[in-house]
Amino acid sequence: MPPLWVFGYGSLVWNPGFAWSSRQIGRLEGFHRSFCMRSIHHRGTEDHPGLVLALDAAQGGGCDGVAFEIAPEIAEETLEYLRARELISAAYLETRQPVALRDGRRVEAVTYVIDRDHVQYCGGLSLEEQARIIAGAVGGRGPNCEYLLQTTAHLTELGLRDPELEWLSDRVKVLKPA
Numbered sequence: 001m002p003p004l005w006v007f008g009y010g011s012l013v014w015n016p017g018f019a020w021s022s023r024q025i026g027r028l029e030g031f032h033r034s035f036c037m038r039s040i041h042h043r044g045t046e047d048h049p050g051l052v053l054a055l056d057a058a059q060g061g062g063c064d065g066v067a068f069e070i071a072p073e074i075a076e077e078t079l080e081y082l083r084a085r086e087l088i089s090a091a092y093l094e095t096r097q098p099v100a101l102r103d104g105r106r107v108e109a110v111t112y113v114i115d116r117d118h119v120q121y122c123g124g125l126s127l128e129e130q131a132r133i134i135a136g137a138v139g140g141r142g143p144n145c146e147y148l149l150q151t152t153a154h155l156t157e158l159g160l161r162d163p164e165l166e167w168l169s170d171r172v173k174v175l176k177p178a
Helices: 072-086 127-136 144-157 163-175
Strands: 004-008 022-039 050-070 092-101 106-114
Touching: 004 072, 004 092, 022 106, 050 072, 050 092, 050 127, 050 144, 072 092, 072 106, 127 144, 127 163, 144 163
Parallel strands: 004 106
Antiparallel strands: 004 050, 022 050, 022 092, 050 106, 092 106
């Protein structure tokens, strides 16, 4: 049985929550990382939603992230964990996508992408509006700004610069209430 691969582009990069046997930088074509999902559980509430990252389909787009290899004997347990975490409100769709690894291999990875028809989808917000929302929201897993800052820092540490996330991080630091 082949290993399971999981593609992380947001909090999975710095807080996967599952055991992995190897990880590599990978690139997913046809999507971009975007704060296009309202968070009503983890980084916001129904009354005061935050924003979390999602992969939004984009012609000509691409997203660099981390591909995690999962041993076959824990693949099902890992999928159960991911489904409980990522599909909490059904705004993400569980898909399998081709990911190009830095070592030249191509793998098919479980990848959570946004459902544009879901009520939590909010693509097209300006960066300023995203920053305002992120600066003030708090959910069950903590402040929305922590999610942004952790993701930006870990992507930068891996050499995966994301200018939009860097701009948002700088702006949120200015807007964040004391």
